[in-house]
Amino acid sequence: MKAPIPNLILLYATLTQSLKVVTKRGSADGCTDWSVDYKKYQVLVGEPVRIKCALFYGYIRANYSLAQSAGLSLMWYKSSGPGDFEEPIAFDGTRMSKEEDSIWFRPTVVQDSGLYACVIRNSTYCMKVSISLTVGENDTGLCYNSKMKYFEKAELSKSKEISCPEIEDFLFPFREPEILWYKECKSKTWRSSIVFKKDALVIREVREDDIGNYTCELKYGFFVVRRTTELTVTAPLTDKPPKLLHPLETKLTIQETQLGGSANLTCRAFFGYSGDVSPLIYWMKGEKFIEDLDDSRVWESDIRVLKEHLGEQEVSISLILDSVEEADLGNYSCYVENGNGRRHASILLHKRAV
Structure with a gap:
C-alpha cells in the first residue's frame, strides 16, 4: 500500500534538505550528486564488509523503509574512481548481496576496490552519493596492511583503552564477542595490569614498551575480521613552561x-x-623581533630538534649576524613559550678588545 499523498509531499521536502555538506553538490542527468562520502571503508582481502548507503545516514531525514514506502527505489552502481563510467551492479546473492540499505561482501576480493554509488530515485526525484571501498592485502610477513591501521596515543603511567574498531556489523545481540588480541601479530602473555572487556584491551598503567601494533581478531561465521591499531606512547602532558638550557635565565652570558x-x-x-604543538622559540633584541632588523645581515636559523623522546624535545635556534656593526652590539634575548608560560634568557654581544 502506497503512502498517503501528504506523507509523500513531506518526505520529498525532507529528502531535498541535506543534513551535512560533504563536498560541493553537483547535478547530472537530473540527479543530485553529493560526490564521495567522507567515510571510507578499508578491509583486508578475504574479510566480510557491509557498505551502507550514506544517504540514509546524514544526507536525508528518512530511513530505507520510509523511502521504500514513498515509492523510491535504491540502486547501486560501481566505478573504479571519480569520473569513471558507473556500471550497474549485478548481485549474485551469495558472495555479494544487496540487503536493505547496504551491500554485503562475504568475503571481499581485491577487485572489489572502487567507488560504490547508491542512488534513490523515482520518476521525479533522484539523489546519489558514492562510497569508497579499498580492499588490501597484508604487508609481507604481517597480519595487517600498514595503510589500513588505526592510531591511538597514550600517556606514560596513565590508563589507556584500545577498542576493536568498526566491528558493530559483526556482533550478535545479547552475546559477548569472542575477540583475540595480538601484539606485532603474535600471541602474547599479557601482564596483570592489561585486562580485556567486551571489545577493548585496557592498559591500566602505560609503559614505554607498550608502544606497538595491536591486532584484534573476531570470527564472523566462516570468516575472520581483523583490526590493527598502532599505539604511540608519550610522556605525560607537561604543566610547566619550557626550560632554557643555554643561555641560562639566572646568568647573563657574554659573547x-x-x-x-x-x-x-x-x-x-x-x-x-x-x-601536537610545535616548540615556540625565538630571538629578540630589546623590543624588536629579528624580522625587524636588517634581514640582509641578521637572521634566525630553522629550529633544530637535538633530542626527542616520548614527545619531549631538546631544541635549538641560532641567531646569525654577518658583518657585525657597532649598532649590532647589545643585549639579545631568547624566548621560549608553551601554554604554561614564557621564559627568556639573554646574551650580551660585546666587542672584542683589540
Whole structure:
C-alpha cells in the first residue's frame, strides 16, 4: 500500500534538505550528486564488509523503509574512481548481496576496490552519493596492511583503552564477542595490569614498551575480521613552561665578537610534551623581533630538534649576524613559550678588545 499523498509531499521536502555538506553538490542527468562520502571503508582481502548507503545516514531525514514506502527505489552502481563510467551492479546473492540499505561482501576480493554509488530515485526525484571501498592485502610477513591501521596515543603511567574498531556489523545481540588480541601479530602473555572487556584491551598503567601494533581478531561465521591499531606512547602532558638550557635565565652570558666579522648566538631549550604543538622559540633584541632588523645581515636559523623522546624535545635556534656593526652590539634575548608560560634568557654581544 502506497503512502498517503501528504506523507509523500513531506518526505520529498525532507529528502531535498541535506543534513551535512560533504563536498560541493553537483547535478547530472537530473540527479543530485553529493560526490564521495567522507567515510571510507578499508578491509583486508578475504574479510566480510557491509557498505551502507550514506544517504540514509546524514544526507536525508528518512530511513530505507520510509523511502521504500514513498515509492523510491535504491540502486547501486560501481566505478573504479571519480569520473569513471558507473556500471550497474549485478548481485549474485551469495558472495555479494544487496540487503536493505547496504551491500554485503562475504568475503571481499581485491577487485572489489572502487567507488560504490547508491542512488534513490523515482520518476521525479533522484539523489546519489558514492562510497569508497579499498580492499588490501597484508604487508609481507604481517597480519595487517600498514595503510589500513588505526592510531591511538597514550600517556606514560596513565590508563589507556584500545577498542576493536568498526566491528558493530559483526556482533550478535545479547552475546559477548569472542575477540583475540595480538601484539606485532603474535600471541602474547599479557601482564596483570592489561585486562580485556567486551571489545577493548585496557592498559591500566602505560609503559614505554607498550608502544606497538595491536591486532584484534573476531570470527564472523566462516570468516575472520581483523583490526590493527598502532599505539604511540608519550610522556605525560607537561604543566610547566619550557626550560632554557643555554643561555641560562639566572646568568647573563657574554659573547665577544669582532666588528666586521660574523657572530652566531645559539639558544637551547627543553620542551615537555604539549600534544601536537610545535616548540615556540625565538630571538629578540630589546623590543624588536629579528624580522625587524636588517634581514640582509641578521637572521634566525630553522629550529633544530637535538633530542626527542616520548614527545619531549631538546631544541635549538641560532641567531646569525654577518658583518657585525657597532649598532649590532647589545643585549639579545631568547624566548621560549608553551601554554604554561614564557621564559627568556639573554646574551650580551660585546666587542672584542683589540
